[in-house]
Amino acid sequence: xxxxxxxxxxxxxxxxxxxxxxxxxxxxxxxxxxxxxxxxxxxxxxxxxxxxxxxxxxxxxxxxxxxxxxxxxxxxxxxxxxxxxxxxxxxxxxxxxxxxxxxxxxxxxxxxxxxxxxxxxxxxxxxxxxxxxxxxxxxxxxxxxxxxxxxxxxxxxxxxxxxxxxxxxxxxxxxxxxxxxxxxxxxxxxxxxxxxxxxxxxxxxxxxxxxxxxxxxxxxxxxxxxxxxxxxxxxxxxxxxxxxxxxxxxxxxxxxxxxxxxxxxxxxxxxxxxxxxxxxxxxxxxxxxxxxxxxxxxxxxxxxxxxxxxxxxxxxxxxxxxxxxxxxxxxxxxxxxxxxxxxxxxxx
Amino acid sequence: xxxxxxxxxxxxxxxxxxxxxxxxxxxxxxxxxxxxxxxxxxxxxxxxxxxxxxxxxxxxxxxxxxxxxxxxxxxxxxxxxxxxxxxxxxxxxxxxxxxxxxxxxxxxxxxxxxxxxxxxxxxxxxxxxxxxxxxxxxxxxxxxxxxxxxxxxxxxxxxxxxxxxxxxxxxxxxxxxxxxxxxxxxxxxxxxxxxxxxxxxxxxxxxxxxxxxxxxxxxx
Numbered sequence: 001x002x003x004x005x006x007x008x009x010x011x012x013x014x015x016x017x018x019x020x021x022x023x024x025x026x027x028x029x030x031x032x033x034x035x036x037x038x039x040x041x042x043x044x045x046x047x048x049x050x051x052x053x054x055x056x057x058x059x060x061x062x063x064x065x066x067x068x069x070x071x072x073x074x075x076x077x078x079x080x081x082x083x084x085x086x087x088x089x090x091x092x093x094x095x096x097x098x099x100x101x102x103x104x105x106x107x108x109x110x111x112x113x114x115x116x117x118x119x120x121x122x123x124x125x126x127x128x129x130x131x132x133x134x135x136x137x138x139x140x141x142x143x144x145x146x147x148x149x150x151x152x153x154x155x156x157x158x159x160x161x162x163x164x165x166x167x168x169x170x171x172x173x174x175x176x177x178x179x180x181x182x183x184x185x186x187x188x189x190x191x192x193x194x195x196x197x198x199x200x201x202x203x204x205x206x207x208x209x210x211x212x213x214x215x216x217x218x219x220x221x222x223x224x225x226x227x228x229x230x231x232x233x234x235x236x237x238x239x240x241x242x243x244x245x246x247x248x249x250x251x252x253x254x255x256x257x258x259x260x261x262x263x264x265x266x267x268x269x270x271x272x273x274x275x276x277x278x279x280x281x282x283x284x285x286x287x288x289x290x291x292x293x294x295x296x297x298x299x300x301x302x303x304x305x306x307x308x309x310x311x312x313x314x315x316x317x318x319x320x321x322x323x324x325x326x327x328x329x330x331x332x333x334x335x336x337x338x339x340x341x342x343x344x345x346x347x348x
Numbered sequence: 349x350x351x352x353x354x355x356x357x358x359x360x361x362x363x364x365x366x367x368x369x370x371x372x373x374x375x376x377x378x379x380x381x382x383x384x385x386x387x388x389x390x391x392x393x394x395x396x397x398x399x400x401x402x403x404x405x406x407x408x409x410x411x412x413x414x415x416x417x418x419x420x421x422x423x424x425x426x427x428x429x430x431x432x433x434x435x436x437x438x439x440x441x442x443x444x445x446x447x448x449x450x451x452x453x454x455x456x457x458x459x460x461x462x463x464x465x466x467x468x469x470x471x472x473x474x475x476x477x478x479x480x481x482x483x484x485x486x487x488x489x490x491x492x493x494x495x496x497x498x499x500x501x502x503x504x505x506x507x508x509x510x511x512x513x514x515x516x517x518x519x520x521x522x523x524x525x526x527x528x529x530x531x532x533x534x535x536x537x538x539x540x541x542x543x544x545x546x547x548x549x550x551x552x553x554x555x556x557x558x559x560x561x562x563x564x565x566x567x568x
Contacts, residue, residue: 103539123492123495
């Protein structure tokens with residue numbers, strides 16, 4: 001026995017030193033968190049990637065777009081370089097998205113359950129980092145649908161709501177797409193930008209069924225992204241600069257695409273045809289910040305004013321980003337970070 | 349157009365068959381595998397398993413020769429003998445994405461391999477593993493039931509994970525390392541979210557055995 005101990009003493013010592021080093025390092029890094037934890041809720045395991053400064057126990061939970069997007073796609077630009085220095089940012093892969101896994105039927109994915117997942121995430125953060133943790137919720141695009149759905153269930157855990165080009169009213173998106181395309185196309189033709197393209201857009205919307213149908217909304221949604229590229233070429237929208245390309249190594253692209261197609265096939269039809277939280281936004285009483293790109297073709301800017309007018313918060317603000325499309329956090333990252341940090345500091 | 353295609357396909361196969369038959373004569377020999385010892389019929393393998401960019405891991409496995417046939421074709425240029433083998437196959441593997449550790453798992457699968465080896469030792473194989481199990485291992489996980497939050501011990505999920513592989517290889521006769529192979533593997537994990545998740549992986553590895561080297565190997 002003595003012989004064995006002598007032979008392996010160096011190895012044992014090394015293991016003890018490494019163990020001690022890594023055990024200590026977690027506590028010291030509260031000002032620069034770099035953690036991945038999973039939330040298990042209603043047969044789903046969903047990853048939350050937590051990065052940034054949690055020394056004040058302020059957490060900003062970001063709800064990604066899609067449905068079927070990925071949490072870490074927002075960990076770039078000033079969200080990473082500036083906002084993470086102010087608070088901890090929680091990048092969350094929603095049910096059926098990114099690297100979330102689980103086992104449930106198609107009925108196990110709907111906006112109600114997904115909203116409960118976000119509340120479950122809030123509980124986990126408070127459990128792990130303390131009940132005095134202060135949470136802010138931010139939703140982009142589809143995340144702007146899920147955010148109100150969450151807050152309408154329970155807003156007591158959150159100190160503020162940040163709506164970034166959010167689709168709180170998917171039901172009326174179809175008619176607004178048509179109106180917005182016509183408005184922007186006319187403006188662009190008038191100033192002589194890319195006339196052929198914008199005339200083709202007017203043709204498209206004139207020939208589209210004026211009543212909602214799922215095929216045409218996909219067509220309009222795809223065209224919205226192309227239109228934003230044209231506006232970017234015309235220098236009306238700032239170029240998107242993605243600084244961190246390592247994101248591609250964090251998600252298996254096949255898993256990602258497979259999950260995305262699956263969840264979209266389940267959620268989309270119900271989403272675009274039925275979801276409208278406009279009349280219930282007045283029930284959201286926590287401080288709110290509405291951030292929108294002036295040239296958002298994907299969720300037209302009319303919904304920014306609609307969100308602002310209907311939110312029931314006493315403290316609310318709307319900011320229109322003059323050189324942005326659907327993603328002001330990447331089009332005007334400095335201004336975006338300033339607005340978010342200011343809002344968090346005022347309400348934390 | 350469709351009718352023409354329907355007619356064309358059987359005719360093409362028919363002429364292909366006739367074309368081959370003019371050059372070929374088949375002789376089939378069943379090798380008596382029962383005379384071989386257990387170690388003679390068993391090979392082990394170790395291989396890289398992953399898709400390079402995201403998931404990477406290792407697989408250890410074994411193959412047991414079940415049936416073997418030698419097919420000799422008489423061609424104009426001479427005889428050509430191919431060996432066809434059916435092997436029972438079992439694997440144990442580990443894979444992870446080192447970047448986020450959100451897709452770590454161990455798996456095991458069992459099935460059948462069909463392999464053809466030509467006289468130069470070049471191999472082509474198809475493996476079907478209908479019996480498979482994948483257990484994912486998640487990092488720190490908290491379960492939320494109502495208002496209760498509790499940390500999960502050994503978090504992860506079990507999946508039925510059948511797989512299929514198609515690959516090529518090279519046989520090295522009378523060596524400890526008896527061959528190398530490269531496979532493309534498709535594994536299904538089910539139930540995964542609201543369906544089944546297909547994963548495609550590459551597999552590159554070596555086969556080896558523990559049988560004693562025969563002195564007169566050259567003469568065999």
